[in-house]
Amino acid sequence: MTTIEKLYPAIRGHRITTDSRQIIRGDIFIALKGENFDGNRYAAAALEQGAALAIIDNADYLSPGCELVADSLLFLQQLAHYHRQQLHIPILGITGTNGKTTTKELCHAVLSKKFKTFATQGNFNNHIGVPLTLLSMDETTEFGIVEMGANHPGEIKTLCEIADPDFGIITNIGHAHLEGFGSYENIIATKKALYDYLLPKNGPVFVNTGDPLLMQLSRDHKRYTYGQEGDLLKGEIKQTVPYLVYSLKTRKGDLYVKTHLVGGYNFDNAMAASAIGMHFGIDPLDIQTAIENYRPSNLRSQLIRSGRNTIILDAYNANPSSMRASVGNFCEMPGEHKVVILGEMLELGTENAAAHEEIVRLTQQGNFDRIFLIGNNFEHCADKCNFITWFKDTESFMEYLKSHPLNDSFIFIKGSRGNKLERIVEYL
Numbered sequence: 001m002t003t004i005e006k007l008y009p010a011i012r013g014h015r016i017t018t019d020s021r022q023i024i025r026g027d028i029f030i031a032l033k034g035e036n037f038d039g040n041r042y043a044a045a046a047l048e049q050g051a052a053l054a055i056i057d058n059a060d061y062l063s064p065g066c067e068l069v070a071d072s073l074l075f076l077q078q079l080a081h082y083h084r085q086q087l088h089i090p091i092l093g094i095t096g097t098n099g100k101t102t103t104k105e106l107c108h109a110v111l112s113k114k115f116k117t118f119a120t121q122g123n124f125n126n127h128i129g130v131p132l133t134l135l136s137m138d139e140t141t142e143f144g145i146v147e148m149g150a151n152h153p154g155e156i157k158t159l160c161e162i163a164d165p166d167f168g169i170i171t172n173i174g175h176a177h178l179e180g181f182g183s184y185e186n187i188i189a190t191k192k193a194l195y196d197y198l199l200p201k202n203g204p205v206f207v208n209t210g211d212p213l214l215m216q217l218s219r220d221h222k223r224y225t226y227g228q229e230g231d232l233l234k235g236e237i238k239q240t241v242p243y244l245v246y247s248l249k250t251r252k253g254d255l256y257v258k259t260h261l262v263g264g265y266n267f268d269n270a271m272a273a274s275a276i277g278m279h280f281g282i283d284p285l286d287i288q289t290a291i292e293n294y295r296p297s298n299l300r301s302q303l304i305r306s307g308r309n310t311i312i313l314d315a316y317n318a319n320p321s322s323m324r325a326s327v328g329n330f331c332e333m334p335g336e337h338k339v340v341i342l343g344e345m346l347e348l349g350t351e352n353a354a355a356h357e358e359i360v361r362l363t364q365q366g367n368f369d370r371i372f373l374i375g376n377n378f379e380h381c382a383d384k385c386n387f388i389t390w391f392k393d394t395e396s397f398m399e400y401l402k403s404h405p406l407n408d409s410f411i412f413i414k415g416s417r418g419n420k421l422e423r424i425v426e427y428l
Helices: 003-011 039-048 072-087 100-111 129-135 155-163 184-198 212-217 266-279 284-293 320-332 349-364 376-381 394-403 421-427
Strands: 028-030 053-056 066-068 091-095 117-119 143-147 167-170 205-208 223-227 233-239 245-250 253-258 302-305 310-314 338-343 370-374 388-391 410-414
Touching (some): 003 053, 028 072, 039 053, 053 072, 072 129, 091 155, 091 184, 100 117, 100 143, 100 266, 100 284, 129 143, 129 155, 155 184, 167 184, 184 212, 205 212, 205 266, 245 284, 310 421, 320 338, 320 349, 320 410, 338 349, 349 370, 349 376, 370 376, 376 388, 388 394, 394 421
Parallel strands (some): 053 066, 091 143, 091 167, 117 143, 167 205, 205 223, 310 410, 338 370, 338 410, 370 388
Antiparallel strands (some): 233 245
16 A cells, blocks of 8 residues: 555545645645755644644654655645546646636636536646645535646646646647746647647547647647637627627527626637537536626736726736737727836746847837836836836836826736736826
């Protein structure tokens, strides 16, 4: 009997945590290690706070209530995989460069109309988050949705081996985390691992017909297509201002879905969720209701009316493809006194300078009163025209706003997570 099989009966039904500061009585604490921390040091504290068991991988910290394993992270991943095998439920794997979290949230809203659905919380989509997601599913869960992220080659393959998805969707494949991947070809290979994992088990994939790369990569797979054309579901954009409205061609006729999503680029995300809902037998009217009731959060395309200004806050993350799409969308939106605030993009490696220059060129084509650029990666672009102002960091820009307030403006904010641009909103 393996260590997992031996411990699983005692662990099943308990909440799993890797943070000793958030222990609730009865939790199982798994001590992970990082560059600047060692969870083994906190095992005793976790037990004192009520943890039922602490999993450690350093014998120096062994005490009553602890179980010693060879590698705590590997134990977490193997435990999650073993637990997944006991669930006997369909699991949808979602990856992609842009839109995977929004697609995940929309799929959760739609599938919950029929199934007791559990989906990745927040962006717990890495080698730790995916196991914790799986371990949060219990015997009452009827459908699982697992978001998978990556910033280095091979990571999606590893996550698939843990989560064992039955269905998959890649939202798109763009230029992001190039510093970690090394090349766009490596990004494609890493994301495609979801398709590769599903192929031997004939696991279906859902594919946007408007994405030639994904159509080509999935050509040998069992697939269901959607988009403006598609064998599973067809739809089209009807309007994008102030929110996306799109139509669905269903057996009940054309349905108009009036979302609270900003931008035409969200059409692909909404169509993905709509198509997946149709495949799993969700009534079209329930799909419509689920998507119309969804409100974006977590700094993703949020429309905010501050009293002084109207703000689109899209500050969770940014890469060249998402920046192009969102800036292009804002260019097309009507409005007076339009202002763009862009934070630098990170982890772009050798494409860094060219990517930032391209975004500035695109932004200059818009009818914007002011353009504010934040971060060192934008510094070389700051002298492109007289209505561009550059700041070294978000703090410097916030100081500027104290003495140079923006009023009666339509403001778009986007940048990589490291900029923490959401802090700007209180000054607008």
